[in-house]
Amino acid sequence: MAEVKLFGAWGSPYCCRIEVALKLKGVEYEFIDEDVHNKKSPSLLKYNPVHKKVPVLVHNGKPICESLVILEYIDETWEEGPSLLPKDPYERAMVRFWTKFLDEKCMPAMRKACLSRGEEQERAKEESTELLKFLEGTVSGKKFFGGDNIGMVDIVANFISYWFIIGQELVGLQVLTKEKFPKLGEWMDEYLNTIIIKENLPPKDKLTAMFQARFEAAATATATAAAAGGGGGGGGAPK
Structure with missing residues (x-):
């Protein structure tokens, strides 16, 4: 083996x-x-x-x-099991586009929304909202991003359905809600309630404690930088 x-x-x-x-x-x-x-x-x-x-x-x-x-x-x-990417070249290209969009655009903006404060946070919230609108349109009319089965885009978007939801709750944000993004809300329910996904998510209480410690460290770093006249914001991102 x-x-x-x-x-x-x-x-x-x-x-x-x-x-x-x-x-x-x-x-x-x-x-x-x-x-x-x-x-x-x-x-x-x-x-x-x-x-x-x-x-x-x-x-x-x-x-x-x-x-x-x-x-x-x-x-x-490993050809056994479901395909993570479609066979059609155009559809494969679209999967690669959206996974890069998630990693290079969505994740940095959402991290900043959770970790920053003041005007920087407001800008990050606005950017995150605009990016989520694209995803809302992409998943609309489908069970998952790729159709009826979990694919690579769903797997890469895992941080939106779980990590970011926990993060925004901790800092009191209302960026991603089912009221604002009903199609993403339906997708999150489908994804998180799939057995194989449920069984492989980190414990919520443990992840929440880790985020809390990092948010506090980021806030302390911001305050220290401000006191020293450096402005500052952000800090280390949860990962």
Whole structure:
């Protein structure tokens, strides 16, 4: 049997993506939980010397890094189980477009909305709202982003349905609500109530405690920078 290891972090939406994909494909694997904020293991540094980050999938001793790359690798390597990407070249291109949109546009704006304060937070809330409108239109009329089954866009959008919802509740935001985005609300219900998704989400209380600690650290860093005359905002993002 092929040896499959996943170097990850229990609270990371990026790593959760990979676990969900492996479970959907029925691939057995060993999960190595990395303490990425304190001391990274020699194995992680060996397998991902460029970015030194999780997730890293190791298949028969060969490492694959970056979650979007790993998801495509899983889909192409294990044909068993549902396809994560469509076969049609145009549809595959659209999947790659929306996954990059989620990672490069949505996630930074939503992180900033949770972590910043004042005018910077207001700008991030407005940007997040505008980006969510695009996603609302994309999922409209479908059970999942790709149709009737969970696909790569759904898996990449996991942080919206779970991580961001927890984050906005903690800081008192009303950016993503079912009233404002009913189609996304329906998608979230479908996605989060799928058995394989439920079984692989981090515990809400544990994730909430981690976010609370990071939000407080970000607020302290902002206050310190302001007191020193540097303005500042943001801080480290939850991951």
